[in-house]
Structures are given as structure tokens and as C-alpha cells.
Amino acid sequence: FDQRPEQARSTEAEVAYLLQLAHEIFPQVTLSEDNIFATCSGVRPLPYSDGSKTAAISRGHSIDERSVNGMAVLTLIGGKLTTCRALGEEVADRVLAHLGVTRTASTRERIVPGGEKYPTGDNxxxxxxxxxxxxxxxxxxxxxxxxxxxxxxxxxxxxxxxxxxxxxxxxxxxxxxxxxxxxxxxxxxxxxxxxxxxxxxxxxxxxxxxxxxxxxxxxxxxxxxxxxxxxxxxxxxxxxxxxxxxxxxxxx
Incomplete structure (x- = not known):
């Protein structure tokens, strides 16, 4: 996908492909586009690779650091939504290192809002x-x-x-x-x-x-x-x- 990420949407070919897979896995179930209530799609950023198969491209993330006009610029390459917490801490550490400051808190101990005293156990x-x-x-x-x-x-x-x-x-x-x-x-x-x-x-x-x-x-x-x-x-x-x-x- 080489367009802007927010323009991504499911194509007819992708829907047909998923229906075909469903038929292969559940041959006893008959599905068609008429059974589809809604669709959604998203774009996962992957680092550039010369390989022809996207499955072979790393799903990890990395941070490219370089100097632009004397200023350090950090660029995220790859990653996904669940990267955000780790990325935030990693970038903070890198930036603070340039400033000679040490991070004093970690998001590992911070509970996601709404998860405080979350009930556990059956029902x-x-x-x-x-x-x-x-x-x-x-x-x-x-x-x-x-x-x-x-x-x-x-x-x-x-x-x-x-x-x-x-x-x-x-x-x-x-x-x-x-x-x-x-x-x-x-x-x-x-x-x-x-x-x-x-x-x-x-x-x-x-x-x-x-x-x-x-x-x-x-x-x-x-x-x-x-x-x-x-x-x-x-x-x-x-x-x-x-x-x-x-x-x-x-x-x-």
C-alpha cells in the first residue's frame, strides 16, 4: 500500500480472498458478500526490504538517529500500535541521554486508565x-x-x-x-x-x-x-x- 495510511480500505479482491480462505477452512459453511455486514482495514508500517514476500520482513521496530542541521532527529521505523509504550520509553531514554538527564519513572508500573482495581476471576x-x-x-x-x-x-x-x-x-x-x-x-x-x-x-x-x-x-x-x-x-x-x-x- 503506497498511499496515505488513512486512505486504506478493504478492496473487493481482499474480501474475495478472505471469503475463499473461509471456504477452505469451513467448507460446510456457505458465505458470500451478502453475509458481510461491514469491513475495516489498516496499514502496518514495515521497514524497506528487497525481499519479495512481506511475511519475511521484520515486524519489530527500530529508531534511526541522525543529525540534521546540527540537531538530533529520531525516526521510528516499523512497529505497530502495541509498540507505543515501549517506543515512548525508548525515545525518552535516547532524548534524555542527549540532554544528560536520566528518566525517573517507568510506564511499566502505570496502569492503563480504566484498569485500576480491575475485577478478576470467573464472571x-x-x-x-x-x-x-x-x-x-x-x-x-x-x-x-x-x-x-x-x-x-x-x-x-x-x-x-x-x-x-x-x-x-x-x-x-x-x-x-x-x-x-x-x-x-x-x-x-x-x-x-x-x-x-x-x-x-x-x-x-x-x-x-x-x-x-x-x-x-x-x-x-x-x-x-x-x-x-x-x-x-x-x-x-x-x-x-x-x-x-x-x-x-x-x-x-
């Missing part, structure tokens, strides 16, 4: 969600939807809630997410576009209940929190076009 998460529902007065489905996005931070969200109006506690159409929770996400994570809110913050792009009505509700919340010249209708249409193009959401 422990579901039990925690049921307890949260009982304590907050919300439905288990609503607590489960919020937990899915922010983990144990759900407890803090429902605890600090000031019992807003019934309109604010109502769920966004087609989801189990309360409107005031979505407002919090918009404010705390500096969301500025509907696409960002749907795809990255709320993880709804592949959700089967996502509808145009859902997008309208989210766009209205975003527009009220981040006033801009783009109308709600324009926001929704842009999001629909992107979801159709990059996720094959023909239902929108």
Missing part, C-alpha cells in the same frame, strides 16, 4: 457491572456499555453524576450510552469531529445498531458542545460517506 466483570447498576440506579445494559469504553472509571462517572434531567440521562438513539456520558467524552477527550466521536471515542463504526438517527443525535451533542460552522446535517452526511467508504456500511 467478576459482570458481577461488578451488576453492582454498579444497583448502586447507580442505571440499567445493567447502560452500565455495561459505559464499562466497555472506560472500564473501572465507570464507577467514578456514575458517582460524580449530578442526576441531570431525564433528557440528559436518556440514551443516545441506537445505543445504551447516556447522553451526558457522551458529553463527558466530548469535553474530556477534546472531540471536534463526528467521525472521531463515532470511530475512535465510542467505537460505534462496526456496531450493528448504529443508524442515521444515532449519528444525528451524536452530531447534535457535538454541535452544542463545540459550535462550528458545519451544520448537523453536514456532519451526518460526511460521517455516512466515510462509514460507507471505509467500513462498507451500506445501511447508512
Amino acid at each position: 467478576a466483570v459482570e458481577s461488578a457491572i451488576q453492582d454498579l447498576a444497583a448502586a447507580s440506579g442505571e440499567s445493567p445494559d447502560t452500565c455495561r456499555a459505559v464499562w466497555r469504553l472506560i472500564g473501572t472509571q465507570s464507577v467514578a462517572f456514575f458517582s460524580r453524576r449530578k442526576r441531570p434531567s431525564s433528557e440528559e440521562t436518556a440514551n443516545v438513539a441506537g445505543t445504551d450510552l447516556p447522553r451526558d456520558f457522551v458529553r463527558d467524552i466530548i469535553d474530556m477527550e477534546w472531540v471536534t469531529t463526528l467521525e472521531d466521536l463515532v470511530e475512535r471515542r465510542l467505537l460505534l463504526a462496526l456496531h450493528p445498531t448504529l443508524t442515521r438517527e444515532t449519528l444525528v443525535s451524536l452530531a447534535e451533542l457535538l454541535h452544542s458542545a463545540r459550535p462550528n460552522p458545519v451544520s448537523v446535517e453536514e456532519m451526518v452526511e460526511r460521517a455516512c460517506q466515510r462509514l460507507r467508504m471505509f467500513y462498507a456500511r451500506r445501511d447508512l
Whole structure:
């Protein structure tokens, strides 16, 4: 793939290839494109190689360091999403070495937000969600939807809630997410576009209940929190076009 990474999308040939593999592994199952609800794709950066097979290229990452106009420039080559923590520490060490400073903290001991006191054991998460529902007065489905996005931070969200109006506690159409929770996400994570809110913050792009009505509700919340010249209708249409193009959401 030699285009910009954000332009990557599943091609008809790739879909056909995956269907063929599915038929080979499960010959008793008949699948066709009609059975595909949505698709998604991404680009994994690999270092340049003279080899003809991508499978032979290293999946590791490296940092190229060189001087440009007397300034040290560090460039990440290869790697993947799970590289980010290790990369951050490695780059910090290299930069701090140039500055003669030693790093004093490590992300190895830092818990991912939402993972604090995370329940372990059989049915422990579901039990925690049921307890949260009982304590907050919300439905288990609503607590489960919020937990899915922010983990144990759900407890803090429902605890600090000031019992807003019934309109604010109502769920966004087609989801189990309360409107005031979505407002919090918009404010705390500096969301500025509907696409960002749907795809990255709320993880709804592949959700089967996502509808145009859902997008309208989210766009209205975003527009009220981040006033801009783009109308709600324009926001929704842009999001629909992107979801159709990059996720094959023909239902929108």
C-alpha cells in the first residue's frame, strides 16, 4: 500500500480472498458478500526490504538517529500500535541521554486508565457491572456499555453524576450510552469531529445498531458542545460517506 495510511480500505479482491480462505477452512459453511455486514482495514508500517514476500520482513521496530542541521532527529521505523509504550520509553531514554538527564519513572508500573482495581476471576466483570447498576440506579445494559469504553472509571462517572434531567440521562438513539456520558467524552477527550466521536471515542463504526438517527443525535451533542460552522446535517452526511467508504456500511 503506497498511499496515505488513512486512505486504506478493504478492496473487493481482499474480501474475495478472505471469503475463499473461509471456504477452505469451513467448507460446510456457505458465505458470500451478502453475509458481510461491514469491513475495516489498516496499514502496518514495515521497514524497506528487497525481499519479495512481506511475511519475511521484520515486524519489530527500530529508531534511526541522525543529525540534521546540527540537531538530533529520531525516526521510528516499523512497529505497530502495541509498540507505543515501549517506543515512548525508548525515545525518552535516547532524548534524555542527549540532554544528560536520566528518566525517573517507568510506564511499566502505570496502569492503563480504566484498569485500576480491575475485577478478576470467573464472571467478576459482570458481577461488578451488576453492582454498579444497583448502586447507580442505571440499567445493567447502560452500565455495561459505559464499562466497555472506560472500564473501572465507570464507577467514578456514575458517582460524580449530578442526576441531570431525564433528557440528559436518556440514551443516545441506537445505543445504551447516556447522553451526558457522551458529553463527558466530548469535553474530556477534546472531540471536534463526528467521525472521531463515532470511530475512535465510542467505537460505534462496526456496531450493528448504529443508524442515521444515532449519528444525528451524536452530531447534535457535538454541535452544542463545540459550535462550528458545519451544520448537523453536514456532519451526518460526511460521517455516512466515510462509514460507507471505509467500513462498507451500506445501511447508512
